[in-house]
Structure formats: structure tokens, C-alpha cells
Amino acid sequence: MTFHKCNCHYIPPHVLGNMAKKGDPAVRQAARTSAQQAKLSREKRGVQAPKVPEMLTGIAMATAPAPVTAAREVYDCQNKWELRVKLARGEGDPEFGDDDVDTVYGYAETVRGYFAELGRNSIDNAGMNLRLNVHVGENYMNAFWDGDEMAFGDGDGQIFTSFAQSLDVMAHEMAHGVTQFTANLDYYSQSGALNEHFSDVFGTAITQYKLNQTVDDADWLIGNEIMGPTLYGEALRSMKAPGTAYDNPLLGKDPQPAHMKDYYNGPNDNRGVHINSGIMNRAFYLAATDQIGTQKAAKIWYHALQNLWPTADFDDAVEIIVESARTLVGDGVVPEGTTQTVRLAFKEVGLPS
Numbered sequence: 476m477t478f479h480k481c482n483c484h485y486i487p488p489h490v491l492g493n494m495a496k497k498g499d500p501a502v503r504q505a506a507r508t509s510a511q512q513a514k515l516s517r518e519k520r521g522v523q524a525p526k527v528p529e530m531l532t533g534i535a536m537a538t539a540p541a542p543v544t545a546a547r548e549v550y551d552c553q554n555k556w557e558l559r560v561k562l563a564r565g566e567g568d569p570e571f572g573d574d575d576v577d578t579v580y581g582y583a584e585t586v587r588g589y590f591a592e593l594g595r596n597s598i599d600n601a602g603m604n605l606r607l608n609v610h611v612g613e614n615y616m617n618a619f620w621d622g623d624e625m626a627f628g629d630g631d632g633q634i635f636t637s638f639a640q641s642l643d644v645m646a647h648e649m650a651h652g653v654t655q656f657t658a659n660l661d662y663y664s665q666s667g668a669l670n671e672h673f674s675d676v677f678g679t680a681i682t683q684y685k686l687n688q689t690v691d692d693a694d695w696l697i698g699n700e701i702m703g704p705t706l707y708g709e710a711l712r713s714m715k716a717p718g719t720a721y722d723n724p725l726l727g728k729d730p731q732p733a734h735m736k737d738y739y740n741g742p743n744d745n746r747g748v749h750i751n752s753g754i755m756n757r758a759f760y761l762a763a764t765d766q767i768g769t770q771k772a773a774k775i776w777y778h779a780l781q782n783l784w785p786t787a788d789f790d791d792a793v794e795i796i797v798e799s800a801r802t803l804v805g806d807g808v809v810p811e812g813t814t815q816t817v818r819l820a821f822k823e824v825g826l827p828s
């Protein structure tokens with residue numbers, strides 16, 4: 476089996492593409508540079524595969540929190556198109572005095588701690604250091620996980636603010652790393668939409684955990700924290716109501732379906748990895764809001780992620796997630812009846828297909 480590093484960007488290509496056509500000249504320029512840079516960093520992907528645990532089926536939920544042995548390394552890239560330009564703050568270092576460096580340092584502790592509570596020691600479950608690059612590029616309107624480390628652009632300040640200032644962005648990107656070292660879902664078509672979906676699940680679960688929110692307090696939005704003054708009030712995705720996150724001339728209209736009947740079959744976005752993920756996202760929202768809550772639902776999803784495989788499709792994921800729910804009911808982690816709750820949530824979005 477070959478394992479691929481995911482080069483996963485936060486802003487989907489259709490959003491940058493629309494901005495490159497519809498924005499004013501400055502926006503067009505920034506969108507083009509950002510899209511081009513996304514392409515460049517995809518092309519520079521190394522061929523070496525990460526060390527991934529062998530076969531992943533049958534992995535149980537850890538019963539105790541994992542030790543935290545991963546150190547944080549925050550790099551100030553000084554607006555260059557390079558990573559790891561200057562180490563600004565390592566583990567245990569005092570405040571650096573740059574808002575993005577220090578914010579990212581703090582958020583990384585939250586995300587690292589969240590996964591430790593799930594029994595996972597860092598992204599690879601072997602204590603790999605968390606390398607976080609801020610001030611990457613000029614007006615760079617994106618963030619990404621490149622298979623080894625994370626990068627955050629400053630945004631242009633008008634449409635997108637700094638990507639380093641959003642916990643949801645970091646949790647989403649770090650979860651791409653966790654996926655890489657577990658199910659290693661191919662970043663294409665349904666397996667790719669599952670990859671995106673799991674990142675949105677942990678993005679929202681970690682944000683709700685940090686803010687101590689109930690399912691009713693939570694906004695269930697992805698990307699609302701990075702919207703600048705021009706697009707204030709919009710978001711990139713809504714897990715509660717996929718397809719309603721944005722509708723404006725600059726970004727276009729949110730293309731996410733909320734049900735299998737509206738499944739996107741086209742070639743864009745790696746065959747819809749950021750599009751069809753809406754269907755799975757809606758199912759997660761329905762399961763979480765039907766009594767069990769976001770954190771218990773996230774435990775089920777995390778259990779499933781460790782038991783999925785690179786080419787898994789939506790139906791496979793439904794089967795494994797339902798099986799995970801059953802296992803965690805048996806272990807007393809989630810209440811009786813949860814298996815049925817999860818099954819019904821999928822049924823409402825037309826799954827299994």
C-alpha cells in the first residue's frame with residue numbers, strides 16, 4: 476500500500492478562482508498569487524511517504540489520555556514564500572511579541588491537548604513536533620498542511636484576515652495530519668470528501684471544546700473567523716446547513732449539497748472534496764445535536780477514522796462509523812441508543828446510497 480502526503484489547503488480552489496475573476500485589481504492579484512502558490516506547494520510535494528502504522532482496522536479507543544511529548548516550533552516566515560525562515564518560539568519559550576506567533580503557539584496547545592485526551596500523542600501518535608509557520612508569503616490567502624508541517628498566510632486584511640488567528644483553521648489543518656497518519660484517505664472524490672469532512676469535524680469539535688459550547692451555542696460554521704471586513708458575516712462552510720455559508724459576487728455561492736440527491740459529480744476541486752463533504756458534515760451535525768453532543772460524536776468519528784482506509788467511500792464510512800458507535804456503546808463511552816441515532820443521521824442525508 477502506498478501512502479500519500481496530503482497537501483490540503485484551507486481555501487478551496489473554486490473560491491480563489493471566483494475571486495480571481497470577480498475581485499477588484501488588488502483582490503484579483505492576491506487571489507491569483509494565492510492560487511498559484513497553492514499549485515507550487517502541491518508540485519513541490521516530496522515523494523517520500525510518511526511512516527504510517529501498518530493495517531489500521533480494529534483499532535480500539537484508548538482508555539487513558541496520551542502523554543504530550545510533541546514540542547511546538549513556531550516559525551516567522553517574514554512574508555517570504557518559504558517555510559521555517561526563522562524559529563520565533565519553541566516549546567517553553569516566553570512570548571515572542573508577535574500576535575500571530577503567540578496566538579498559534581497557544582492554539583497548538585489546545586489542539587495537541589484535545590488529541591491527547593482522545594489518546595493520541597500528536598499528529599502521528601508518536602510525538603512528532605508541531606511545526607507551525609506564520610506570515611507565509613505576501614497577502615497569502617490560505618493555510619495548509621503539507622504532509623509535514625502547517626503554514627498560515629496573513630490574508631489580504633480585507634477579504635481574509637490572518638489565518639493564524641483562527642483556532643478552527645489550525646484544528647482543521649492539524650486534523651489533515653491526523654488523517655494522513657490514520658486512514659490516509661486519498662484526496663480525491665469521495666475519499667477526499669471524507670478527508671475534508673473529518674477535518675471539519677475536528678475543526679468544529681475543538682472550537683466548541685475550547686469555547687465550552689453546547690450544540691445550541693455553536694455556530695457550526697467553518698471559516699467565519701477569517702472573514703475580513705469585506706465579507707464580514709459570511710463563512711466558507713456550514714455544517715448545519717451546507718450550501719448557505721456564502722452567496723456574494725466575490726466568492727460566488729456556496730456549492731455544498733446537504734443530501735446525496737444533490738451530490739456533485741463534476742471534475743472541479745478534486746471531484747468535489749470541499750463540496751460533497753457537506754453531506755457528511757450535515758450527518759455529523761444531526762448526530763451531535765440528537766442528544767449525544769459534539770464531543771461524544773467526535774469520539775465516535777475519531778474511532779472510525781482509525782479504522783478507515785485510503786479508498787473508503789461514503790458508504791464504507793457510514794458502515795465503519797455505525798460500527799464505531801456500536802463499539803463505544805459497548806464500552807460505555809457513549810449512551811445506549813447512539814448507534815440508532817447515528818444511523819438515522821445518515822439516513823436523513825440519503826446514506827448509505
Ligand SMILES: [Zn+2]
Binds near residue numbers: 483484647651671
Ligand atoms: Zn481541508
